């Protein structure tokens with residue numbers, strides 16, 4: 001198993017960054033192809049816009065190719081995959097493998113979160129697999145929204161260019 005570089009995402013580590021002006025991120029938000037839930041996307045879009053970022057929401061049941069084509073066509077700082085129907089770990093892994101298999105697709109950073117499986121929040125069995133497949137960070141519970149906010153704050157306050165992958169953050173509650 002690959003070692004995971006767990007970043008310090010505590011409130012303390014983020015607070016000192018508030019001295020630096022945040023850079024608005026250009027974010028592509030999507031669900032996975034099998035998942036028709038939409039309020040998760042509405043919530044994520046409102047949260048990210050409230051944080052000052054620009055969000056392009058592809059909506060529910062989005063085919064892999066549409067997401068990948070959009071990432072190839074224009075620059076995004078972050079791809080956020082929000083999924084709750086329980087199949088996100090399968091669809092998400094397939095999606096990120098396809099994306100990372102394309103040339104020059106080490107960027108954008110990509111995260112996945114929500115309800116990733118069908119065994120509840122305690123099940124963290126998908127985390128390592130999704131990180132290994134190419135996600136930058138995996139958020140496996142509704143309560144991980146605070147860690148997600150901290151993660152987004154951290155990358156939007158970055159003073160230097162984003163480090164190349166692998167730059168994995170595992171966030172499990």
Ligand code: B12
Pocket residue numbers: 034035036037038039040043044080081082083084085086087111112113114115116117118119120139141142144145148
């Ligand atoms: C409304 C609903 C539906 C509606 C959706 C309507 C719509 N337009 O969205 C309908 C009836 C269509 C539906 C269908 C199904 N549903 Co449904 N649905 C729900 C329900 C009741 C509420 C979801 C919701 O809107 N929540 C409000 C939003 C704001 O919250 P959220 O989605 O949980 O998202 C939060 C977190 O997950 C997190 N989050 C989400 N994304 C991300 C991303 C990141 C990066 C981070 C950090 C956090 C994060 O933050 C959000 C805010 O807190 C939930 C049960 C529940 N109470 O949660 C079940 C639920 C999601 N559904 C479920 C299931 C199984 C289904 C069906 C498969 C049922 C079926 N047999 O047909 C289908 C799936 C259809 C499909 N192809 O996807 C299950 C999923 C089980 C699992 N994952 O273990 C749930 C949990 C119900 C249950 N307890 O079994 N559903």
